[in-house]
Amino acid sequence: MTPRSTFLAFMLSIVSLAICSSHGSDSITSNQSLSGDQKLLSVGGNFVLGFFTKNKTSSKFYIGIWYKRVSELTPVWVANRATPVSDITKSLLHISKDGNLALLDQSINSPVWSTNATIPSNSSTVAVLQDNGNLVLRDAVDSANIFWQSFDNPTHMWLPGIKINFNKITKVSRRIISWKNSEDPALGLFSNSNLEDTQNVLQWNMSKIYWTSGPWNGRIFINLPEMTSQYLFKLTFVNTSEESYFTFSLLDNTTTPYVAYVMDVSGQMKAVLWVETAQQWTQIFAAPAQCEVTNFCGPFGSCNEQSQQHCSCVKGFSQRSPKDWALRDYSGGCVRDTPLQSCNGTSSDYAGEGDKFSHMSNVRLPNDGRTMQVGNDDECLQRATKNFSDKLGAGSFGSVSKGALPDSTAIAVKKLEGLRQGEKQFRAEVSTLGTIQHVNLVRFRGFCAEGKERLLVFYYMPNGSLDSHLFHGNDSVLDWSTRYRIALGIARGLEYLHEKCRECIIHCDIKPENILLDVEFNPKIADFGLAKLLGREFSHVLTSMRGTIGYLAPEWITGLAITPRADVYSFGMMLLEIISGKRNTEQLEESGNYYFPAVAAVKVTEDTVQCLLDDRLQGNANMDELIIACRVACWCIQGLESQRPTMGLVVRMLEGLMEVSIPPIPSIFRALVIN
Incomplete structure (x- = not known):
């Protein structure tokens, strides 16, 4: 062995010893990290922290905490529950430069998860696994100064x-x-x-x-x-x-x-x-x-307390995803074994012998207020809504009224009007709503297509739509933390539509009026009447122009093919309105008419975004989040769709898991800001 190889072997052994030394430790300091099969062990030996997978054949790994002395792997907390890593030897749990505990995927040189705590720049931090299963990020000197802990961020x-x-x-x-x-x-x-x-x-x-x-x-x-x-x-x-x-x-x-x-x-x-x-x-x-349990067996599923599996499909239907059912996820429910016969032809086409009702014995409908005993449909579309007397709003396709089910559950009933256009929107919305399921997307209770009536029934959102809180002079002003949380929730909903649905769904009409807020101000993307479904085998689609002026991406105007990044543009325009509390088309300064997105693009390049914040907040905002939000918005409104990020990247940027560089001034605005 040459002297050089001997030296390298010696250095590698030292590095190996340094890495292995963290195996028996209960903490991660600024000069330590955890990777591969390395683990933290709590002082009393009750809990372990490390990488795990619940499927030995899977390439999806997570950072989690589990019981040391329980022979069955039982995670009690998971860090990156939505963003697994594929190679634990190239994944690193460490203390980042800003003092946070972060998971880095070195194969793509990107952060996957972070504690995302606000830590003073002069602090040195340490992550400690306690013997009660709590992972604590604290000051390395003052153990009482805790910046973040898993007990404040539980999972399941x-x-x-x-x-x-x-x-x-x-x-x-x-x-x-x-x-x-x-x-x-x-x-x-x-x-x-x-x-x-x-x-x-x-x-x-x-x-x-x-x-x-x-x-x-x-x-x-x-x-x-x-x-x-x-x-x-x-x-x-x-x-x-x-x-x-x-x-x-x-x-x-x-x-x-x-x-x-x-x-x-x-x-x-x-x-x-x-x-x-x-x-x-x-x-x-x-x-x-x-x-x-609500919707436990999914659409067209039947639940039986006496059965070991509990869920089965009703007659004429089969499991939508046997793989999911095997993993005890029945939410996808069941699909028809044979499609319904067409209703678009002559009467003989849809009155055939193949379609009929089947009697089911020893079953009952869910006791959750979804059904009413009434004389006819009109008495029902009137009892639930008090004859549509409590109007919540109206649009080009009809009106929305507040109502209630027999169990007092509040609902919103959307009544579509203008038969031809309304019918088209109704079919599109029902088709889309039937395929989606996400916490940041509106969920509907049912629909009616009886005679000329076209109704959609949704859960009632007590805080109304986002525009009423941004533009209409409500007494209570949304604070910055709530605005940022709303923006992140909308981004996650769009990411789901674009990247995680069975088919890619382009919403086509993202604007504050179509964002509803629940009792805790969690955002719900609504109004899918203009949505376009895009098969996963296609990257773009040609379609007629749809959407709302002020939020339309340039490709709508020029007649180019549409991709999910048309929604990204709309999201960026709306994010600027969330930041400013004003319509983008409103006057920004008394000295002249300035288009706010153009002004914002300039301020972002100058790194002077404080002036873009809603005056009503009086400067009360997390400046790091404000900078991120402004930069993300200006990346989203780039003129060329190829320059815009995907919604998945937008989510990671807003979560603080990815650096956001200063974007260029969008080409469509450069003529407005030359002088």
């Missing part, structure tokens, strides 16, 4: 010490959200949270409440006395002027160290106990009954 598991709270100031609940399926920790459809009136609730799609614990009586939830056991754990409720929260503690850590609440993929909240002698998890209780 409620461990002893975690607070499930309702913030009375922000009106936001901390949620426990299920996995997508038994192998995929991405956000699922079911969540657990608290209401302001101290009730614990389970929700489908973060909107529909399908189970409630009843109020707290000082010791237990009145509807669920078995949720607390005097032999295992104690549930505690705390109510202050700022928040109300529930937490629980174990009565005996030595004999029952592993007890947890799980928001299961089944939609049930379960309490589970690890039984060492049996080497398995034992269920203590589950709520509600499986078939009471």
